[in-house]
Amino acid sequence: MREYIYMDNAATTPVKDEVLEEMMPFFKEKYGNPSSIYSLGQTSKVAVEKAREQVAKSIAAKKEEIYFTAGGSESDNWAIKGIAYKNKKKGNHIITSKIEHHAVLHTCEYLEKDGFEVTYLNVDKDGIVDLEELKNSIKDTTILITIMTANNEIGTIEPIKEIGEIAKSKGIIFHTDAVQAMGNIKIDVNDMNIDLLSMSAHKVYGPKGIGALYVRKGIKLDSLITGGGQERNKRAGTENVPAIVGMGKAIELAYENLEEHNNKLISLRDNLIKKIEDSIDEIKLNGHRTKRLPGNVNFSFKYIEGESLLLSLDMVGIAGSSGSACTSGSLDPSHVLLGIGLDHEIAHGSLRLSLGDFNNEEEINYVVEELKKIVQKLRMMSPLYDKLEGEK
Ligand SMILES: Cc1ncc(COP(=O)(O)O)c(C=O)c1O
Ligand code: FES
Numbered sequence: 001m002r003e004y005i006y007m008d009n010a011a012t013t014p015v016k017d018e019v020l021e022e023m024m025p026f027f028k029e030k031y032g033n034p035s036s037i038y039s040l041g042q043t044s045k046v047a048v049e050k051a052r053e054q055v056a057k058s059i060a061a062k063k064e065e066i067y068f069t070a071g072g073s074e075s076d077n078w079a080i081k082g083i084a085y086k087n088k089k090k091g092n093h094i095i096t097s098k099i100e101h102h103a104v105l106h107t108c109e110y111l112e113k114d115g116f117e118v119t120y121l122n123v124d125k126d127g128i129v130d131l132e133e134l135k136n137s138i139k140d141t142t143i144l145i146t147i148m149t150a151n152n153e154i155g156t157i158e159p160i161k162e163i164g165e166i167a168k169s170k171g172i173i174f175h176t177d178a179v180q181a182m183g184n185i186k187i188d189v190n191d192m193n194i195d196l197l198s199m200s201a202h203k204v205y206g207p208k209g210i211g212a213l214y215v216r217k218g219i220k221l222d223s224l225i226t227g228g229g230q231e232r233n234k235r236a237g238t239e240n241v242p243a244i245v246g247m248g249k250a251i252e253l254a255y256e257n258l259e260e261h262n263n264k265l266i267s268l269r270d271n272l273i274k275k276i277e278d279s280i281d282e283i284k285l286n287g288h289r290t291k292r293l294p295g296n297v298n299f300s301f302k303y304i305e306g307e308s309l310l311l312s313l314d315m316v317g318i319a320g321s322s323g324s325a326c327t328s329g330s331l332d333p334s335h336v337l338l339g340i341g342l343d344h345e346i347a348h349g350s351l352r353l354s355l356g357d358f359n360n361e362e363e364i365n366y367v368v369e370e371l372k373k374i375v376q377k378l379r380m381m382s383p384l385y386d387k388l389e390g391e392k
Contacts, residue, residue, distance in 0.1 A: 004318075004319065005318045005363045006319050006358070007319060007320050007354060007359065007367065008319045008320055008321050008352075008353075009295055009355060009356030009359075010153075010155075010203070010293075010296065010321070012202045012203065012208065013202060013356055015206065015207055015250075016205040016250065016253065016357075018249060018253060019207075019246045019249045019250045019253070022245050022246060023207065023243070023246040024242075026044065026241045026242040026245055027242050030043050030044060031044075031241075033238055034241060035229075035238070044239070044241045047245050048068070048241060048245075049063070050245075050248060051244045051245050051248025052066045052068070052244075054248035054249065055199070055251050058187075058251045058252065058254070058255045059182075059187045059188065059189050059197065059214060060189055060191070061189050061214050064217065065214055065215055065216060066213075066214055067212060067231045067232075067234055068211070068212050068231060068235070068244050068247075069210075069211045069213055070209055070210065070211065071200050071208070071211040072101075072103060072177070072198050072200030072211045073211075074224070075179075075200070075211045075212065075213040076103040076104050076107060076177050076198045077107050077224060078221070078223075078224040078225075079146070079175045079198060079213055080094070080104065080108065080111070080144065080146055080175065082221030082223070082224060083144045083173055084116055084144065086221050087143040087173075091139075091140065091143040092115060092141055092143070093116070093118075093119070093141040093143060094108060094116055094119070094142070094144045094146065095119045095121065095134065095137050095142060095144070095145045096108055096119070096120055096121065096146045096147065097120065097122075097129050097147050097339075098121065098335065098339040099127055099148075099151055099335065099340070100177065101148065103177070103198075104148070104177055105120075105335070108120075108146075119137045121133050121137065122339070123156075123340060124340075125340055126288035126291070126340065127154050127286075127287055127288060127336070127339070127340050128156060128159065128288065128291070129147055129159070129163070131159065131163070134163065138172065142170070142172050143172065144174075144175060145163065145166075145167045145172055145173070145174050146174075146176070147163050148178070148179075148180070148181075149181035149187065150181040150184070150185065150292075150293050151180065151287070152180045152336075153286075153287075153298060153337070154287030154288075154296065154298045154336055154337075154352075155180075155295075156292055157292060157293065160194065161192045163176075164192045164193025164194055167193065167195075168193045173195045173196070173219060174193060174194055174195045174196070175194075175195060176198070177198045178197050178198060179199060179200045179211075180293060181293070182199045182200070182203065182204055183250075183251060183254030183255065183258075183261075184204075184293050184294055186258065194216070195215075195216045196215050196221075197214040198211065198212075198213055199211055199214075199251075201243070201246060201251070204251060205250050205253070205254070206246045206247045206249070207243045207247070207250075209240070209243060210246065211247075215234075223235065223236070225237055261294070261357060264357075265294035265355055265356075266294045268355050268359060268360075268361065268364060269292075269295060271361070273297055275364065275368040276297075276368060279368060279372045280301070280372055280375050282303070283300065283302065284342075285298070285299055286298040286299065286300060286337060286340065286350060287340075293354075294355075295354050295356055296352070296354055296355075297352070297354070297355070298352045298353075300342060300347065300350040301349045301351065302345075302346060302349060303349065303378075303379050303385035304349040304375060304379060306322030306348055306349055306350050306351060307322060308378055309351050309375070309378065310322050312377070312378065313351075313367075313370065313374065318366075320351050320352060320354075321351075322350055322352065333347035333348050334347060337350055353367065
């Protein structure tokens with residue numbers, strides 16, 4: 001039997017061997033608590049600090065500006081709630097976009113119930129935030145702008161440097177959710193005027209349940225998790241040492257090999273897009289054609305249900321996604337696809353194939369062949385497609 005073809009790297013990635021190797025000693029031999037002063041504890045502390053340095057270096061930050069969390073969702077929650085509550089006396093207005101991950105959107109909705117006001121910016125047909133609308137939305141009460149670096153569903157990369165400049169010129173704090181962008185595009189928090197940045201290890205071949213928040217020196221925010229004095233009194237809880245070590249290594253590896261990784265993925269991605277466009281009609285590429293993550297391919301197939309497409313692909317050994325991982329279980333069409341102006345029907349028939357370091361050209365060819373057959377079969381079963389065929 002053919003090996004399983006995994007094309008859902010935007011949902012999560014496997015842990016790389018080099019990463020796992022670095023993590024292993026910290027489960028059984030080097031198990032000390034980093035807060036303990038004896039040498040076993042200090043060994044763990046040194047490892048955590050090394051990882052902090054690795055993460056900081058990858059985004060041109062200082063080591064003291066990196067705080068470890070339990071993942072991207074926690075980092076987003078902490079950044080947004082932490083800044084909102086710290087600056088409550090200054091203002092209550094937050095600006096975000098309609099296509100953010102739910103970790104950002106649901107956090108903003110939570111704050112709305114607590115007296116904050118949120119503006120959800122529109123995006124254009126490719127998913128790019130409207131900078132004029134951003135400028136016009138800024139008020140005296142605006143305390144935070146939070147816009148993702150790259151979208152998890154359609155892969156569109158936002159004009160982060162320009163947004164950072166706008167925020168800086170108005171003295172507003174700027175947070176970006178870079179969970180999908182980390183390890184895929186170059187990020188420089190100074191050049192891009194980023195004040196806070198969320199990241200997660202499991203999208204870059206690191207372990208799940210570990211992330212970090214970059215907080216620019218001088219930016220104050222309330223703690224989300226209170227308790228002990230870990231992470232310089234900002235994020236309580238005994239550090240997940242093996243995971244932190246894994247995250248440091250995974251991010252270091254990603255940035256060491258960025259060019260090679262990007263060249264390979266962009267070529268695979270563009271080939272996959274071209275082959276799908278050449279072999280299947282009545283489809284639409286979602287997201288910007290070039291300003292997109294190197295591994296992201298997202299298409300809508302008319303007259304088809306995304307869920308049926310996923311199930312059929314699974315039966316021939318291909319893993320993809322019809323939205324972000326968490327939305328896949330729900331019947332609502334993706335807010336991102338609706339945000340770029342797709343109507344409900346087309347939004348439902350969409351498929352994300354996200355490529356990673358372990359995919360190759362042979363897999364692309366197999367996927368295109370199978371997809372072609374599946375789409376044809378599903379359309380034959382679709383009453384809407386039938387009707388249109390009859391009218392031709
Ligand atoms: C853009 C974006 N933000 C946040 C998250 C949440 O990250 P985590 O799974 O580490 O909580 C994800 C993961 O799906 C994501 O794609
Ligand atoms: S909670 Fe992640 S997409 Fe909804």
